[in-house]
Amino acid sequence: xxxxxxxxxxxxxxxxxxxxxxxxxxxxLSNIQWYKQRPGGHxxxxxxxxxxxxxxxxxxxxxxxGEAKKNSSLHITxxxxxxxxxxxxxxxxxxGGSNYKLTFGKGTLLxxxx
Amino acid sequence: xxxxxxxxxxxxxxxxQSMTLQCAQDMNHNSMYWYRQDPGMGLRLIYYxxxxxxTDKGEVPNGYNVSRxxxxxxxxxxxxxxxxxxxxxxxxxxxxxxxxxxYFGPGTRLTVT
Numbered sequence: 348x349x350x351x352x353x354x355x356x357x358x359x360x361x362x363x364x365x366x367x368x369x370x371x372x373x374x375x376l377s378n379i380q381w382y383k384q385r386p387g388g389h390x391x392x393x394x395x396x397x398x399x400x401x402x403x404x405x406x407x408x409x410x411x412x413g414e415a416k417k418n419s420s421l422h423i424t425x426x427x428x429x430x431x432x433x434x435x436x437x438x439x440x441x442x443g444g445s446n447y448k449l450t451f452g453k454g455t456l457l458x459x460x461x
Numbered sequence: 462x463x464x465x466x467x468x469x470x471x472x473x474x475x476x477x478q479s480m481t482l483q484c485a486q487d488m489n490h491n492s493m494y495w496y497r498q499d500p501g502m503g504l505r506l507i508y509y510x511x512x513x514x515x516t517d518k519g520e521v522p523n524g525y526n527v528s529r530x531x532x533x534x535x536x537x538x539x540x541x542x543x544x545x546x547x548x549x550x551x552x553x554x555x556x557x558x559x560x561x562x563x564y565f566g567p568g569t570r571l572t573v574t
Contacts (some may be wrong), residue, residue: 448559
């Protein structure tokens with residue numbers, strides 16, 4: 348079935364290092380959303396990308412949507428301990444008309460060594 | 462505003478017991494969702510309600526039923542709990558169906574023994 352694949356599953360970095368997580372779909376996405384979940388917490392919306400090739404920045408976070416709208420990435424510059432958590436992408440796939448399906452990737456767990 | 466609230470926060474059931482998870486939102490959102498989260502599996506959609514009066518199956522609906530009681534409330538019922546339903550359950554809401562950011566509740570940790 349239609350899937351949204353996310354890699355890596357885990358990433359451990361030293362504080363100050365950069366971090367990137369990637370999201371790939373076999374199907375063209377209408378949009379992609381990114382969420383962050385702190386340990387023991389609930390997912391919190393970060394951003395939504397809609398346009399082909401779109402790049403958005405939030406302080407040290409950079410989000411990209413691929414030209415073919417089949418992949419996306421989240422890059423964190425100079426990680427901090429507050430960045431610890433699981434980052435999820437969620438791809439929106441149209442199944443015709445006004446019917447959509449939002450599929451979450453399995454997430455990337457980021458741990459940061461101070 | 463409380464956002465999205467869920468009750469209970471924790472629950473332990475025995476196999477075959479039934480229970481209802483409650484969810485309410487105070488953001489006047491049209492759409493509401495129930496997800497389950499299992500280790501290494503991400504978030505999987507159980508049921509959703511695009512608007513008041515409608516409900517639809519998601520990816521993993523078997524063993525569950527839902528009720529959209531009104532615009533604010535969306536409940537999830539387990540009629541006969543099974544160990545495979547041990548999970549963390551999240552309710553979420555959004556302004557419109559799927560195209561908009563979702564706001565999640567704090568979750569219910571359910572264990573079925």
